[in-house]
Amino acid sequence: MAIEVRIPTILRSYTGGAKVVEGAGDTLDDLLTDLDSRHGGLRGRLVTETGTLHRFVNVYVNDEDVRFLGALDAKLNDGDSVTILPAVAGGAFGFAAAAALAQHDAAALAHRAAVAAR
Amino acid sequence: MLSIDRSIIDAIVAHARRDHPDEACGVVAGPAGGNRPTRHIPMENSARSMTFYEFDSMEQLRVWREMDDRDEEPVVIYHSHTATEAYPSRTDISFAGEPGAHYLLVSTREPDSEEIRSFRIVDGVVTEEPVQIVDAAVDPNAVQSYMFGQSPATVDYECSGR
Numbered sequence: 001m002a003i004e005v006r007i008p009t010i011l012r013s014y015t016g017g018a019k020v021v022e023g024a025g026d027t028l029d030d031l032l033t034d035l036d037s038r039h040g041g042l043r044g045r046l047v048t049e050t051g052t053l054h055r056f057v058n059v060y061v062n063d064e065d066v067r068f069l070g071a072l073d074a075k076l077n078d079g080d081s082v083t084i085l086p087a088v089a090g091g092a093f094g095f096a097a098a099a100a101l102a103q104h105d106a107a108a109l110a111h112r113a114a115v116a117a118r
Numbered sequence: 119m120l121s122i123d124r125s126i127i128d129a130i131v132a133h134a135r136r137d138h139p140d141e142a143c144g145v146v147a148g149p150a151g152g153n154r155p156t157r158h159i160p161m162e163n164s165a166r167s168m169t170f171y172e173f174d175s176m177e178q179l180r181v182w183r184e185m186d187d188r189d190e191e192p193v194v195i196y197h198s199h200t201a202t203e204a205y206p207s208r209t210d211i212s213f214a215g216e217p218g219a220h221y222l223l224v225s226t227r228e229p230d231s232e233e234i235r236s237f238r239i240v241d242g243v244v245t246e247e248p249v250q251i252v253d254a255a256v257d258p259n260a261v262q263s264y265m266f267g268q269s270p271a272t273v274d275y276e277c278s279g280r
Contacts, residue, residue, distance in 0.1 A: 010215050056213050058175045065175045085182055086215025088161075091141050091170035092199045092207050 003031055003076055006083040014042040028059065029072040031082065046084065047072065056087040120220045120236040121250045122146070122194065126158050131232050133160045134198035134224045141171040142224075146194035147185050155193040155220075163197075170209070171197045194236075196222035204233040206244050214239035220247070 002022045007015050015021050021039065025031030036043035046057050052071065053059065059066045060083040066074045076082070126146055134142045143163050146155035159181055164174040185191060195216060199207075204223035206214070214221060217240045225233040238245045 008215070010217055056215075058178065060175075060179055063179070065179070067175075083179065083182075085175075085178060087172060087175065087213070088143070088145075088178060088195060088215065089165075089170070089172035089213045090197060090207065090210035091165070091167065092202045093169040093209065 002078065004081045005031070005035065006081070008084055008086055010086055011042060011045060011084065014039040014045070025076055027072065027076060028061070028066055028074045028082070031076055032072075056089055058085045058087050059083070060085075119248045119250055120155075120194065120222065121252055122155050124251050124253050126155060127234065127251055129158050129160075130196055130222070131224060131234070134200075134226050134232070137163065137198070138226045139168050139200045140166055141168065141198050141200060143171040143173065143195075143197040145181065145192045146196070146222075147188070147190040148193035150189050150191045153193060157190065168200055192216055192219050194222050195219045196224065198224045198226050200226050202227065204235040206237055206239060211239055211242055211244055217241075222249075 003024060005021050005023055007019060007021060012018065021035065023031045023035045025034050032043045032046060046054055046059065048054055053066070061069055061074055061076065061080055066072075069075075130144065130146075133144060136142070141163055142160070144158065144160040147157040147159060148154045149156070161181070162174050162177055163171045165172045182192075197210075199205075202225065204225035206221060206223065210221065210223075217238075221237045221239050223235050223237070227233075234249060236247050236249045238247060
């Protein structure tokens, strides 16, 4: 079963520059695991160490934000289109920033380690 | 360097003033690979905060798809700081997810003047760049408005129609 996944510019280093990749899975969680087997490190940029979707990444199934579809448990069907976009956020000071920063930094560190290990 | 039409800067500043004291945010799209911002898209700040902004995720999907369909990209991503300088905060740097974009910041902390600055933010590294504000080449009054803009005695934000 094939699901089209649109990759944002900032994550294309994991897909060899590809804008669209294909994957498989019954849920978003499965799909991200499947993608990670070919595009190592991608899942780590989208999912936190505690196993939830990063707060500042938007993932859509067709026209829906997956936060309204059960997040990582969102059900997928053959032919679905998944779009990943970096959330656009910031500001002079963020109340949600401290926690998200920690997650982001951890992901960035993991990415650097993965790149260094190649 | 960011080169941008005066009419677009005026529209961004008007948006920032309108939403003050909340932060305003938006995009200026342009042809992919062209580094030329042409289409101003004010976005809703779903955080509705004086210190934080976030695009509404559904509006973002719609706008990003539209850019894709038109073979455009987000050339400029802008937001306002309403009580601090127009410099990226730690939050801005951490969340900057479009390495190809110019991050434009407008400070509206002064009631009668704006600070407008532009930055590249790539992998957590901030690089400031000059902003060149261009008067439309086809405008027959371009020379006159240039003269107007250069004379300190006539710089009056009340008169600019915003």
